[in-house]
Amino acid sequence: MTTIDFTKYPKPRSRRHVSPNQYLPKDRIRIDLEYYPPLIPSIAWNEHFLNAQAPQYLDIGCGMGRFLLETALAEPKKNILGLEVREYAANWIRSVIQGERPHGVLGNAETLWYSVANGLPFITDASVEKIFYFFPDPWFKKRHHYRRAFTPAFLDECARVLKPEGTFYLMTDVPDVDAYQRETLRQHDVFDFEECPDDASWGLIQRTDQEDFSLRKNIPYVRVKCWKK
Numbered sequence: 001m002t003t004i005d006f007t008k009y010p011k012p013r014s015r016r017h018v019s020p021n022q023y024l025p026k027d028r029i030r031i032d033l034e035y036y037p038p039l040i041p042s043i044a045w046n047e048h049f050l051n052a053q054a055p056q057y058l059d060i061g062c063g064m065g066r067f068l069l070e071t072a073l074a075e076p077k078k079n080i081l082g083l084e085v086r087e088y089a090a091n092w093i094r095s096v097i098q099g100e101r102p103h104g105v106l107g108n109a110e111t112l113w114y115s116v117a118n119g120l121p122f123i124t125d126a127s128v129e130k131i132f133y134f135f136p137d138p139w140f141k142k143r144h145h146y147r148r149a150f151t152p153a154f155l156d157e158c159a160r161v162l163k164p165e166g167t168f169y170l171m172t173d174v175p176d177v178d179a180y181q182r183e184t185l186r187q188h189d190v191f192d193f194e195e196c197p198d199d200a201s202w203g204l205i206q207r208t209d210q211e212d213f214s215l216r217k218n219i220p221y222v223r224v225k226c227w228k229k
């Protein structure tokens, strides 16, 4: 498989979080914001993927994109779209994609600076095979929970865009987030779900940056697969 020489793409200095407003849907913000990820009511896929087709995979909160880029290389026939609220991260991934396309790879990868708090209006119903939602920011304090993207409305959007046989993948190393997500899934009854205790039941080979960090530091994490009811 092709590999990318990442030394060609120096990573920007990371800032931990963006303005709290960016985790809210735009229509719930009362002040005028100069800096907010653009809303995307609709999209022309020919401007994003070489084959001009819609994505089969979504990586929501893709961070610095290791999983996205490696999955795109491993599965060149699948388009994968990353959505990321941190602009510098989305820009960096795009710089890798633009830099590699002349070498004949990553025509199937794209990342957008976007807050998923605004739903997925630019994704057609029942069009996506896999949604990845990996290591979301935990927002431990109760008064910050509103910043978590994993809400009943978010589950409805994921269920809407997934194909009937599609899979929604979750990973987290934070027990409180795992419990919160399972409780939200139970109460908002649109997905069945199952914990994957081993690699075989999980079925994904590529790793995220955060997963790699957990593995290196021996931090346990939980993997859950969800299917539409």
Ligand SMILES: C[S@@+](CC[C@H](N)C(=O)[O-])C[C@H]1O[C@@H](n2cnc3c(N)ncnc32)[C@H](O)[C@@H]1O
Binding pocket: 022, 023, 060, 061, 062, 063, 064, 083, 084, 085, 086, 089, 114, 115, 116, 117, 133, 134, 135, 136, 137, 149, 208, 209, 210, 211
């Ligand atoms: C802890 S990082 C994990 C990144 C990656 N998934 C991984 O596993 O390495 C969580 C990411 O989700 C992004 N994020 C948080 N809220 C978001 C939102 N509302 N819309 C899009 N991305 C969001 C954060 O900016 C951050 O990059």
